[in-house]
Amino acid sequence: MGQKTSHKITVCTSCKHKGTTCKPGFELIDKLRTAIAQAGDAIPEDFEISGVACMAGCDHPCTVAYYGSHKATYLFGDIDPASDIDDLVDFAKQYAYLHDGWCSSVDRPGKLRKSTLARVPASMIAMELTEEAVH
Ligand code: FES
Numbered sequence: 001m002g003q004k005t006s007h008k009i010t011v012c013t014s015c016k017h018k019g020t021t022c023k024p025g026f027e028l029i030d031k032l033r034t035a036i037a038q039a040g041d042a043i044p045e046d047f048e049i050s051g052v053a054c055m056a057g058c059d060h061p062c063t064v065a066y067y068g069s070h071k072a073t074y075l076f077g078d079i080d081p082a083s084d085i086d087d088l089v090d091f092a093k094q095y096a097y098l099h100d101g102w103c104s105s106v107d108r109p110g111k112l113r114k115s116t117l118a119r120v121p122a123s124m125i126a127m128e129l130t131e132e133a134v135h
Contacts, residue, residue, distance in 0.1 A: 013051035015061030071101025
């Protein structure tokens with residue numbers, strides 16, 4: 001049996017809409033779970049969607065992270081559950097097909113082109129490059 005890559009999306013549940021006490025992360029998780037389930041086989045991998053208290057992107061509510069084993073990790077900011085669910089679903093589709101998870105900003109859907117706070121290479125790739133540099 002082949003090794004299955006696990007894919008995860010984590011949403012900050014502590015982010016507040018600017019100037020309010022409203023925490024839209026829970027709404028975002030609900031909408032995203034529904035939209036990903038509705039996409040069905042169009043997304044060729046399962047995504048586990050969960051919440052976390054803070055991802056240190058507090059000036060850019062909401063923050064949303066994508067990660068998978070042996071894949072680059074992304075942190076997106078300024079995500080609004082009212083308008084950005086389609087872009088998140090499109091990126092899940094795209095991310096599932098990328099074997100190392102790496103893509104440039106122009107290739108990301110809609111708002112995610114300009115709202116990327118971080119793109120971190122898979123640790124395995126970073127270690128391989130480091131080892132090559134030493135030899
Ligand atoms: S409160 Fe959401 S990233 Fe810190």
